[in-house]
Amino acid sequence: MLIGCPKEIKSQEYRVGLTPRAAAEVIARGHKVIVETGAGTGSGFPDDDYTATGAEVVATADEVFARADLIVKVKEPQAGERKMLRDGQVLFTYLHLAPDPDQTRDLLAGGVTAIAYETVTDGRGGLPLLAPMSEVAGRLAPQSGAWALQKANGGSGVLMGGVPGVRPANVAIIGGGVVGAAAARVAVGMGANVTVLDRSVPRLSYLDDVFMGRLTTQYSDQVGVAELLPRMDMVIGAVLIPGAAAPKLVSREQLALMKPGAVLVDVAIDQGGCFETSRPTTHQDPIYEVDGIVHYCVANMPGAVARTSTIALGNATMPFLIALADNGWKQACKDDPNLLNGLNTHAGHLTYAAVGEALGIEAITPQAALTM
Numbered sequence: 001m002l003i004g005c006p007k008e009i010k011s012q013e014y015r016v017g018l019t020p021r022a023a024a025e026v027i028a029r030g031h032k033v034i035v036e037t038g039a040g041t042g043s044g045f046p047d048d049d050y051t052a053t054g055a056e057v058v059a060t061a062d063e064v065f066a067r068a069d070l071i072v073k074v075k076e077p078q079a080g081e082r083k084m085l086r087d088g089q090v091l092f093t094y095l096h097l098a099p100d101p102d103q104t105r106d107l108l109a110g111g112v113t114a115i116a117y118e119t120v121t122d123g124r125g126g127l128p129l130l131a132p133m134s135e136v137a138g139r140l141a142p143q144s145g146a147w148a149l150q151k152a153n154g155g156s157g158v159l160m161g162g163v164p165g166v167r168p169a170n171v172a173i174i175g176g177g178v179v180g181a182a183a184a185r186v187a188v189g190m191g192a193n194v195t196v197l198d199r200s201v202p203r204l205s206y207l208d209d210v211f212m213g214r215l216t217t218q219y220s221d222q223v224g225v226a227e228l229l230p231r232m233d234m235v236i237g238a239v240l241i242p243g244a245a246a247p248k249l250v251s252r253e254q255l256a257l258m259k260p261g262a263v264l265v266d267v268a269i270d271q272g273g274c275f276e277t278s279r280p281t282t283h284q285d286p287i288y289e290v291d292g293i294v295h296y297c298v299a300n301m302p303g304a305v306a307r308t309s310t311i312a313l314g315n316a317t318m319p320f321l322i323a324l325a326d327n328g329w330k331q332a333c334k335d336d337p338n339l340l341n342g343l344n345t346h347a348g349h350l351t352y353a354a355v356g357e358a359l360g361i362e363a364i365t366p367q368a369a370l371t372m
């Protein structure tokens with residue numbers, strides 16, 4: 001199989017979908033690899049690292065898209081990339097379709113077989129291809145939020161850890177999954193006073209256990225969130241209902257409950273965001289203010305630490321990439337129901353129910369797609 005990896009073109013996205021190690025692995029199994037020149041540079045992998053594995057480095061994304069059977073990427077295909085995708089081509093990347101009707105329409109119109117990293121499962125209730133980037137974004141969230149709290153950035157001027165005699169920042173993390181736990185770890189480490197909210201009591205028990213009294217857990221309901229807001233210096237949004245549009249947990253009206261210069265970090269922005277006033281921002285222009293509250297809503301946070309993120313993502317995608325290359329997408333998905341859960345579009349059909357519900361498009365089952 002010919003596997004193609006273009007250079008990412010989303011704003012300030014320095015990750016790459018295929019590491020030289022992954023290229024070496026599939027080439028050793030008899031496959032061919034083409035990589036766009038410069039694709040790995042932002043992650044510290046020059047073209048030579050790819051050519052050393054036997055991969056072919058080509059000058060343009062057009063050539064990668066025109067020749068490859070399987071395209072491996074990081075971010076959802078941008079409008080220009082979607083024009084280059086072909087009927088029957090397999091795309092393996094993050095998609096986040098629920099809040100993105102334009103992308104969904106283009107993938108369906110193009111007849112692309114698209115497997116979304118964020119909905120591949122592991123059979124233990126986890127999302128193995130989302131988790132590594134959630135670990136990164138979670139660790140970054142308090143750091144980015146602390147920067148936004150600084151006066152020069154519009155924040156209230158509160159230091160995360162306080163100082164002797166002055167209280168630390170109050171930080172609420174809504175959603176205690178992978179992002180939430182990683183964010184808690186860093187926020188606690190910075191000395192903040194941390195509360196984690198979740199709807200899963202077993203998850204709250206787990207966090208209560210592992211943090212051994214260094215944070216507070218709270219069941220997440222509307223009244224509880226509203227009661228917390230007036231005291232918080234920072235609220236980190238980290239909820240997920242897999243594949244679905246994020247539920248809105250803080251309304252615009254509720255911003256008035258918050259302290260002026262408090263910060264909202266909406267990590268769930270890639271699924272549409274969990275605060276009503278969130279809209280996606282970029283690393284170039286990461287924050288904006290609504291009613292005196294600073295919003296940080298970067299949809300590709302891990303791109304900021306591309307070296308770490310690319311290697312972590314490459315480790316996680318490698319076994320699935322090998323299965324797709326060795327067996328073809330259909331057999332690989334028949335063999336592995338967890339990979340099949342990643343299928344979001346095939347031959348003009350949407351194959352993920354939660355995306356269909358969010359966008360009002362009828363979805364078929366992924367099993368039905370295997371018969372087409």
Ligand SMILES: NC(=O)C1=CN([C@@H]2O[C@H](COP(=O)(O)OP(=O)(O)OC[C@H]3O[C@@H](n4cnc5c(N)ncnc54)[C@H](O)[C@@H]3O)[C@@H](O)[C@H]2O)C=CC1
Nearest residue numbers: 133134137175177178179198199220239240268299300301
């Ligand atoms: N902006 C970025 O660059 C990145 C964003 N993400 C996003 O972060 C979000 C969280 O991802 P993970 O932590 O991996 O998901 P996860 O599935 O590990 O955790 C989500 C948690 O949210 C909880 N939850 C669901 N509804 C809730 C509610 N109404 N109130 C409180 N908790 C609720 C669930 O019980 C679960 O514990 C996702 O939208 C993901 O795509 C992940 C990586 C990078």
Ligand SMILES: CC(=O)C(=O)O
Nearest residue numbers: 094133270299300302
């Ligand atoms: C998860 C995701 O969208 C990202 O890492 O950018």
Ligand SMILES: [Mg+2]
Nearest residue numbers: 270299300301
């Ligand atoms: Mg994203």
